[in-house]
Amino acid sequence: MKKFVGTIFLLILFFSCKKEEQIAYDLVIENGNVIDIVTGNISKQTIFINDERIVNLSKPEENISYKSEIIIDATDKYILPGFWDNHVHFRGGDSLIQANKDFLKLFIMNGITTVRDAGGDLTSSVMEWKQQIQDKQLVGPTIFSAGPKIDGNNATWAGSLVVDTEKDISVALDSLQALNVDFVKLYDSRISGELYLKTIQEATKRGMITSGHMPFTVTLDETLDSGIGAIEHLYYVLKGCSSEEVQITEAIKNREYGFWSSMGKLIETYQDSTAKNTFDALKNNNTYVVPTLHIGNVLSYLDEVNHENDAYLKLMPPGIIETYQGRIKGALNSSEEARQNRKELNTFFKSLAKSLSDANVKLLTGSDSGAFNSYTYPGISLHKELEGMVSTGISNLETLQNSAYNGAHFLKKESDYGTIEIGKISDLVLLNSNPLEDIKNTRNINFVIKGNEVYNPEIIAQEIGCSDCLK
Template sequence: MHNLNFAYSFNVKKTTFFVFFLLLLLQSCSNKETIKYDIVISNINIIDLEDGSISKKTVCISGGKIVDLKVTDSLNDYISEKHMDGLGKFLLPGFWDNHIHLRGGDSLIEENKNLLPLFIANGITTVRDAGGDLTSEILRWRKEIKNNTIIGPTIYTSGPKLDGDQATWAGSLVVASQEDVTKALDSLEKIPSDFVKIYDSRISRENYLEVLKQAKERGLISSGHMPFTVELNEAVTSGIGAVEHLYYILKGCSSKEKEITQAIINKELSFWDSMDQLTTTYHDSTAQKTFQLLNNHNTYVVPTLHIGNVLSYLDEVDHTNDPYLDIIGKGIVKTYNGRIKRAISASPEARKSRKALNSFFKKLTKSLNNANVKLLAGSDSGAYNSYTYPGISLHKELEAMVAAGLDPLEALQTSSYNGSRYLQKDKEVGVIEVNKVADLVILNSNPLQEIKNTRDIYQVIKGNKIYDPKEIAKQYDCTECFTILP
């Protein structure tokens, strides 16, 4: 009897304790504060640009940043100001166009500004402006974009280009002496520019190398063309951060680079006349050494294949019915005439050589990628670059890379992933992680299966703003400009 009473008492106490514990747990749950987010995207396929893996998660955004990535999604755990169902859709970092131009002088200020929403409509949340004559306007647009008073991408700009006396492009800073180099870099730092862009139309060999030397000493990021009076290894070892276009890479792959360089210095050979010699003297072992040099110095390369395709066939392709011509300003379209006239008036031999060089550059791009040289996707869109339209041209650049032999993941890496690293912004953007800026693009279909799916855009997120490409298309009255075209 004593044992029975003890067991009864023990069970009562155990039950009481269990009920008390359950009440405490329920009380704790009832007091749990529901988390609030600005934007939530539920159950979306996130593409990891580092390895191409895909994981389904719920993305939580507040204050313009990714604050949580949930494996499971329970609507009871949070409330959000804006909620999107991401089921069946794909999420990537917003695209970067790593080479555009905002330029054309005072008469084209508004026409350039009017094109900024085109980048967002095409999922491009960041652009790299590679030199022009609208620096003060660009700085103003950046503030307006940040304050959400106008629609547009984050703009990283070089400000004016650096070149020699009587430079080709308006607004360039003239560097005709070592003192000029110092003054020019001082000016760029005061802007402040995001990188130094060097052009090659008039700059001397000595001043070009001096720019790179001083920029490196100041810790400035650089990019540019390269005068053919300089050998590629000299530019790379002097610290150039990115080589714009493939002419200069080709030069460094020639077994006769020294001789061709000297002929250029002696004015026995011109830039264009040297191209045939460079392609015929391309040597694989020389190229591999050049590729290794680029890797050793962390030098990026911007192939700009799409504009090469466009310009090489200006004499054959009729662009008069391009839908984008309806939304590009007439002033910008007028600037296309120079290249068009030169293409049409070129000799048959020059036209043939240009097309052959364009084909060679595709093979060179594949070789660079095989050697793990870091590539940047850049369209070179802007005034004076005929029929290379802002926004859509970045997608065509990615497609051109795949056509050249890269797989879709490798092509995608050349946009935001490599772009953020080149400009040393990868701690902020470039991949989808907690604490990264919420510059994102949602696609309806998987770009890893078909690169043209980068155009199949559902929504674009920039910070705390959500943009619908269809709504932006309405303001341009050009629905055809925002569909998947061949």
């Protein structure tokens, strides 16, 4: 009998110990308000992370027994996928390599865990940073890069790959594939319309994702039919909404109009029925649009707004500030009529962005930050882009979707990024306030989670000497 009682006692002890056995995790975020980026629903959950991925999600009542060296109390915090800036540039030549590298911390400080590098002249450095970030040797966002842009001979931007003949297309795409770029970026300063379309077609055949500007010597429909994945900026969408796009395209080919001089005519001939057909074509071709509203606003008012007290300007080294001068001088030296036309175009683009969103065209938030883009600072400009979208009437939820969620889908990375789900990479941002109530709350960051790493924006701000950057 004693033997039997002893056996029962051992069994009870065994099962009670087994019951209390704690599961070990690398990082646990407790009791946060997790925002479902698809529906906007908010639920209190605990997030369990191992090996840089979300391995479990639980509700408070589930009482999971666990242990972790890092446990974050996220009570009253709001948790989103880490922000994506879907249009940045690393560029400016060898003398600005360090300046561009220093931008990486600014992205993390602002909750941006991923950037889409839309082409520049620092490809070898960018690819090194990309690997170093992946290997935890460098603090920065995940970088998805286009490498150098594709353009024609004597292109505007240094480092561009020249496509001046059909043979050049294969050479350019071969080199980009050898670099293992994440997408192809096309630019419109010198490339012919014919070669532009053929480059998109060939890239598409190879299974490469494309995005870019569009030469005004081709129509938007021709570009969409060629298979382009994303249209950068709204000039090209505006052209596709004109009832006289074909005639204006011919006039540009005949040098009767230039790029900027055609803008007034395009606005004048904007037609709702044509726009609807264009929006439908964008949707049917699954083509994304990157409005870049914030930089448009900044550049349109360079003649009126004084930026000398910008907190982020103090972080920009002299070499970066020097690159700003071209656009600044251009704005200050332009005629009063040209300045007014630029402002009117900027206002029109805000309504166009809202119309695109209302038509369910997929948008991407991108700041266009980097050298040469005056006062468009890495990090904070993404938040201003979010605010710019909301100011057009686009909802907070849709605006937030245009960052990580749409960004991941555009680059076909949705199995790893874009939502807070088991199996996804644990790039997260913890906010002190609800961004669905006020989009400016995206700036009010508690912690940034990059895989297994935890970053405090206030500490980064102290390290770089910019306490005003978080105000």
